Amino acid sequence: AQMAMKAVLKVLPDLPVATLHRMVAEGDFDTGRQLKDFPTAKLEGRKMAVLGYGNIGREVARLAKAFGMKVAIYAREHHKRWIEAEGFEYAATPVAAATGADVLSVHIGLGRLDPETGAYSNAATVDASVLGAMNEGAVLVNYDRGEVVDVAALDAALASGRIAHAAIDADLFKDAATGRLSGPMLPYLPLEERHKGKLELLPHAAADTDHPSRVAGARQAVDQ
Numbered sequence: 001a002q003m004a005m006k007a008v009l010k011v012l013p014d015l016p017v018a019t020l021h022r023m024v025a026e027g028d029f030d031t032g033r034q035l036k037d038f039p040t041a042k043l044e045g046r047k048m049a050v051l052g053y054g055n056i057g058r059e060v061a062r063l064a065k066a067f068g069m070k071v072a073i074y075a076r077e078h079h080k081r082w083i084e085a086e087g088f089e090y091a092a093t094p095v096a097a098a099t100g101a102d103v104l105s106v107h108i109g110l111g112r113l114d115p116e117t118g119a120y121s122n123a124a125t126v127d128a129s130v131l132g133a134m135n136e137g138a139v140l141v142n143y144d145r146g147e148v149v150d151v152a153a154l155d156a157a158l159a160s161g162r163i164a165h166a167a168i169d170a171d172l173f174k175d176a177a178t179g180r181l182s183g184p185m186l187p188y189l190p191l192e193e194r195h196k197g198k199l200e201l202l203p204h205a206a207a208d209t210d211h212p213s214r215v216a217g218a219r220q221a222v223d224q
Contacts, residue, residue: 057108108144110148
């Protein structure tokens with residue numbers, strides 16, 4: 001949840017921190033004359049759509065609310081009273097949650113696997129209709145599973161400007177012998193080439209919040 005908010009804060013408010021740092025470090029900036037060229041805005045009052053109301057989705061919603069954002073949550077209907085009791089808007093569909101949103105954060109998981117088709121029930125939930133319902137220049141954060149986003153729809157939304165930035169955290173595997181890549185991150189790689197500067201790609205690192213303890217546990221198991 002904290003990594004998802006970090007992804008948002010890197011691009012909203014839209015302040016070019018790296019550029020300003022470089023200019024200041026090089027002694028090439030005058031605050032009185034140049035600061036007007038770098039306006040910024042608050043997160044307060046903007047809308048975040050959260051898909052999913054598990055532990056992570058709920059925590060993302062709480063963090064967004066702490067920044068003064070309006071939060072709409074898509075989840076199963078039996079969560080409605082809990083969502084509204086915590087001060088969030090309940091959305092019956094992903095499109096309803098995404099309508100008018102400046103940020104969308106996905107936390108629904110893959111869902112059930114259909115043994116006949118081999119597809120998961122939540123695959124491509126974030127499709128063209130969901131992305132199209134968001135505000136122009138919105139931000140997508142998928143720190144869930146790579147498959148829950150329709151990559152072709154994201155490609156089109158980045159090209160049109162509907163989505164200004166996408167942060168994706170998904171598995172990427174590389175065969176040690178052949179160098180062949182695989183995993184749910186793979187379809188996103190061509191988008192990074194086509195939309196330079198508009199994507200931030202992580203190798204499912206944000207999910208590994210207990211990494212140190214997992215490593216310690218693995219070492220202990222090997223020793224035993």
